[in-house]
Amino acid sequence: MKSLVRVFLLAGFGVALLSLSAVSKAHAISPELTLDSEKVQVVHGSGYNNDTTTMTLTLTNHGEPGCDSDDDLISTGLEEIGLSGCSCEDFIYCWFMDCTKPFDDSINTFVSHTIAGHQYGTFYSNTEPGGAGTTTLSAKATKLTTPMGACGSWTLNLTATKLNLKSITTSSAMHPIALFINDGDDSGPFCFDIPDAVVGPVITH
Numbered sequence: 001m002k003s004l005v006r007v008f009l010l011a012g013f014g015v016a017l018l019s020l021s022a023v024s025k026a027h028a029i030s031p032e033l034t035l036d037s038e039k040v041q042v043v044h045g046s047g048y049n050n051d052t053t054t055m056t057l058t059l060t061n062h063g064e065p066g067c068d069s070d071d072d073l074i075s076t077g078l079e080e081i082g083l084s085g086c087s088c089e090d091f092i093y094c095w096f097m098d099c100t101k102p103f104d105d106s107i108n109t110f111v112s113h114t115i116a117g118h119q120y121g122t123f124y125s126n127t128e129p130g131g132a133g134t135t136t137l138s139a140k141a142t143k144l145t146t147p148m149g150a151c152g153s154w155t156l157n158l159t160a161t162k163l164n165l166k167s168i169t170t171s172s173a174m175h176p177i178a179l180f181i182n183d184g185d186d187s188g189p190f191c192f193d194i195p196d197a198v199v200g201p202v203i204t205h
Contacts, residue, residue, distance in 0.1 A: 033183060033190050034060040036153070040179065040197040042083070042168050049135075051165035053083060053103055053158075055179075058144070060153040064187060067151035073141050074121035074154070076184020077107040081158065084178040085168040088191035091178050101180065102165050105137050119143040135162045171197035 036058040043052045061071045070076050082104035084091055091099045110121025120142040126134050137160045144153040171177045176195040182188035 032062050032064060032187050033181060034062065035179070035181070035192045036060055038179070038192070038194060040083075040171075040177075040194050042165050042171075042177075042197060042199045044165065044199075044201045046202075049162050049164050051163045052161045053163065053165060054160075055156070055158045057156045057158075058153065059156060059181070060147060061151045061183060062149070063151045064185075070185035071151040071183070073152065073156070073184070074110045074112050074119065074143065077109050077123065078181060078183060079186050080104065080106055080180055080182035080189050082180040082189075083165070083168060084180070086178055087176045088178045088193050091191065100167060102167050103160060103163050104180070105135070105160065107137070107139055110139075110141055135160065168197075168199060171195060171199050 037056075038058070039056045041054045043054075045051050059073065061067075061073065063071055082101040084099055084101050086099035093099075105125075105127075107123050108125075110123050112119065112121050114120075120140060123139045123141075124137070126136045137158070139156060139158040142155045142157075144155060146152050168177055171194060173195045176193035177197055177199075179192045179194050180189045181192070182190065
């Protein structure tokens with residue numbers, strides 16, 4: 001299942017061979033992972049490495065097929081969670097375009113909690129990528145009722161700070177940004193176009 005948005009580029013005589021099994025739009029069902037709903041915000045701060053992204057995502061894992069412990073978001077976390085200012089389609093052609101992932105991180109196993117029969121997981125990390133400054137990532141995954149035939153469904157709330165997201169300047173139906181998600185068993189990465197992210201500076205009153 002390591003198929004979605006795996007790109008292999010072979011150049012010869014100026015010709016690039018691109019291999020891609022599928023690209024999923026937001027709210028569309030991929031072979032394994034569904035992005036059922038999303039709210040993505042990119043906030044540009046002043047100075048260098050002072051941008052923030054927040055996300056509220058509803059994810060459903062459909063298995064490969066079949067369900068096992070690797071299909072549990074809280075148990076396995078995410079191999080990758082990332083953003084690009086390019087769309088999924090444009091990112092495929094990054095051989096020709098300047099497409100990057102200015103936010104690209106991972107979530108190790110969540111710390112699991114159960115209160116009154118409701119399960120949720122929490123995660124926090126801070127890193128210094130290339131010594132450029134401290135990036136903080138905090139996330140909470142809340143288990144939802146599992147849809148029929150699925151392995152599980154969760155709401156993921158995430159905040160990452162001290163980022164350089166200057167390359168993400170707009171989000172629209174004509175120019176969506178790309179959200180990359182790779183689940184805990186490394187079945188992706190899956191790419192979802194986000195046409196309605198909120199992108200802008202800090203609002204001060």
